[in-house]
Amino acid sequence: MPQEDRRRLDGRLSSLQFVIMVAFAILAVSFWVLQVVQHAKFNEIAENNHQRTLALRAPRGMVFDRDGHVLVENRHSYSISIVREQTKDLPRTVGLLASLLSVDEAVVREIVDRHRREPTFRPIVIVQDASLAQVAAVSAHHLELSDVVVEEVPTRQYPEGLAAHLFGYVGEVSDVQVAKGDGVKSGDIVGKAGIEQIYNNFLMGEDGIKTVVVNSIGREIPDRPGEEEVPPVEGKRLQLTIDADIQRAVEESFHAFGYQGAAVILEPATGEVLAFTSLPAYDPNAFAAGIDPASWAALKNDALLPLNDRAIQGRYSPGSTFKLAVATAALEEGVITPDFKVYCPGHANFFGRSFKCWKPGGHGTMDLRHAIEQSCNVYFYTIGNMTGIDAIHKWATLLGLGEKSGIDLPNEVQGLVPSPEWKRENTKNHEKWYAGETISVAIGQGAVALTPVSMAVYISTIANGGTRVTPHLLKAVDEGSGWKPVPAPPPHSQVALKAQTVAAIHEGLWMVVNGAGTGARARIAGHDVSGKTGTAQVISIEGGRTAAGKTTKDLRDHGWFVFFAPRDNPQIAGAVFVEHAVHGANAAPIAKQAMETFFAKKEKRPLPEPIKPQAPPAPPKEEQRVADGPNPANPANPVNHANPVNLVNPVNHANQD
Numbered sequence: 001m002p003q004e005d006r007r008r009l010d011g012r013l014s015s016l017q018f019v020i021m022v023a024f025a026i027l028a029v030s031f032w033v034l035q036v037v038q039h040a041k042f043n044e045i046a047e048n049n050h051q052r053t054l055a056l057r058a059p060r061g062m063v064f065d066r067d068g069h070v071l072v073e074n075r076h077s078y079s080i081s082i083v084r085e086q087t088k089d090l091p092r093t094v095g096l097l098a099s100l101l102s103v104d105e106a107v108v109r110e111i112v113d114r115h116r117r118e119p120t121f122r123p124i125v126i127v128q129d130a131s132l133a134q135v136a137a138v139s140a141h142h143l144e145l146s147d148v149v150v151e152e153v154p155t156r157q158y159p160e161g162l163a164a165h166l167f168g169y170v171g172e173v174s175d176v177q178v179a180k181g182d183g184v185k186s187g188d189i190v191g192k193a194g195i196e197q198i199y200n201n202f203l204m205g206e207d208g209i210k211t212v213v214v215n216s217i218g219r220e221i222p223d224r225p226g227e228e229e230v231p232p233v234e235g236k237r238l239q240l241t242i243d244a245d246i247q248r249a250v251e252e253s254f255h256a257f258g259y260q261g262a263a264v265i266l267e268p269a270t271g272e273v274l275a276f277t278s279l280p281a282y283d284p285n286a287f288a289a290g291i292d293p294a295s296w297a298a299l300k301n302d303a304l305l306p307l308n309d310r311a312i313q314g315r316y317s318p319g320s321t322f323k324l325a326v327a328t329a330a331l332e333e334g335v336i337t338p339d340f341k342v343y344c345p346g347h348a349n350f351f352g353r354s355f356k357c358w359k360p361g362g363h364g365t366m367d368l369r370h371a372i373e374q375s376c377n378v379y380f381y382t383i384g385n386m387t388g389i390d391a392i393h394k395w396a397t398l399l400g401l402g403e404k405s406g407i408d409l410p411n412e413v414q415g416l417v418p419s420p421e422w423k424r425e426n427t428k429n430h431e432k433w434y435a436g437e438t439i440s441v442a443i444g445q446g447a448v449a450l451t452p453v454s455m456a457v458y459i460s461t462i463a464n465g466g467t468r469v470t471p472h473l474l475k476a477v478d479e480g481s482g483w484k485p486v487p488a489p490p491p492h493s494q495v496a497l498k499a500q501t502v503a504a505i506h507e508g509l510w511m512v513v514n515g516a517g518t519g520a521r522a523r524i525a526g527h528d529v530s531g532k533t534g535t536a537q538v539i540s541i542e543g544g545r546t547a548a549g550k551t552t553k554d555l556r557d558h559g560w561f562v563f564f565a566p567r568d569n570p571q572i573a574g575a576v577f578v579e580h581a582v583h584g585a586n587a588a589p590i591a592k593q594a595m596e597t598f599f600a601k602k603e604k605r606p607l608p609e610p611i612k613p614q615a616p617p618a619p620p621k622e623e624q625r626v627a628d629g630p631n632p633a634n635p636a637n638p639v640n641h642a643n644p645v646n647l648v649n650p651v652n653h654a655n656q657d
Helices: 003-037 039-047 090-101 105-114 132-140 175-180 194-198 244-257 293-301 319-332 368-374 377-387 389-398 420-426 435-441 452-464 499-514 541-547 584-602
Strands: 051-056 070-082 124-127 148-157 170-172 189-191 208-213 228-230 237-240 261-266 273-279 342-344 347-350 353-356 364-366 474-478 483-485 530-536 558-565 572-578
Touching: 003 039, 070 090, 070 132, 090 105, 090 124, 090 132, 105 124, 132 148, 189 194, 244 261, 244 273, 244 572, 244 584, 261 452, 261 584, 273 572, 273 584, 319 368, 319 377, 319 389, 319 452, 319 499, 319 530, 319 558, 319 584, 342 377, 347 377, 347 435, 353 377, 364 368, 368 377, 368 499, 377 389, 377 435, 389 435, 452 499, 452 558, 452 572, 499 530, 530 584, 558 584, 572 584
Parallel strands: none
Antiparallel strands: 051 208, 070 124, 070 148, 170 189, 208 228, 237 474, 261 273, 261 572, 342 364, 347 353, 474 483, 530 558, 558 572
């Protein structure tokens, strides 16, 4: 063979040899990937050629009230799923299943597409909590739908229909939660709000597994070797501090009057939450098996905001209930004594401007106790001006206002007690604080905006003499070996209030209910109820005039009632907030019903009869809003008295959303 041909042949052989080596290298790498790197995956697929592994969903832990009554439990339901591994014609299965279930085919297709990246042997749940008719329809077509399985699963149930925002609701884990690696997998049911969310790790159990032998078309072959079952482990049981009877009394009272609002009732010595209400609410049962898009959209778009937890997310002007913080500041700073007197002719002049009292003829000469009883605006204008905004802010904060309460619920917002620093940081031109603005704050108006839960902490701190408790809901946990008490969280702070401060304010609050004050509707014979009403503006007087006929919003004033009982050894305390109740006195009957229930249980008496449905009582002519009017010429207070930041309170719940 010529030399040149030999070189050409050698070159070709070398190229062929190289190609063969590369091919074998690729095969070797591929075998290594398949047999080593992806061993687990393909082993699982191989096993599922003759075995099917089914997840056995663990029931979530049950929830009880402080007396052992069931508040949240589980019920049996059926889910209908597609196992794509057994599917020969997925579009056909989707179409037939949608027809049998009376569900839009596009909805079924969207569910399948959302889970398309998951292993094909893992069932995709199409319907949770299927009706018996749906189960029967699928079962009747089992020969045509060999790739569809019907499973019995536990589903969350809230039998009492109470405290929706407290319990929250459950739903399928989101892709974001799965990606975070929080120990959850696609398809898991987790808490989405309330204690279901905050204590999800306790309530969520451990799923079991069931391995069954299947034939070539995926049908289960019973009693064959290889079957295995690991039962699920139920979630931990929780006992809450909530008293279901008090909770029911509060909610039934709201409904009886047709009110919306919030109430938080505590043990003032410990911070245990006895009742927690936000209305209007939603039905958490609607979420248990997956809420449909139309129902979810209706809740989100509802003008009454049923998804908003007013107790921890609503911020409102406190009205005259804030006067207790001003009194505490003035007494503790030594600005006044309980016997300090102010003459009220029905108005008072500050910085060249007249500020009116709610009582046109005035209250005459008032000391602190009677000023609390009569809620004299002039008295609190005067001592607020003497005390100053810095001291008012300091003591209001120490009492729990303008701070998060720390309650064990998600998404609590912080209220606002304004200060000069706050105004500088939150106004466009870093405006200074005007002395005239302190006059508004002194009666709980202006920029003051507080949550009902912080108001409950506030009145509890006053009731117990200076300990700012941390409200909490979890009382005990049962991990399978009996109830184990959960230590109460420590108080946020503790301040030793002067004995004369506590005595004077307690006496004034007792007189509000048992004397000539506005809280008479909360009076309970033999129990020395103490409390304070408050009427909070939704919009200023001038704003109301401007908006008249030009708004669909309800501009009637809100009502507050903060309370504790008994006076000398408080065992129950709280705050009731009623939207558009016109006057704080209209919130008092709700508090009374809660307290009567509390004392009836304590004294082993029959519970009080529920309040019968009725129109709200007409308010007494006290603490009515005062038309201060504009004051453009006064440089000390160039903004409207009712709201020194904006004509409409910018953080008021009724307007913020």
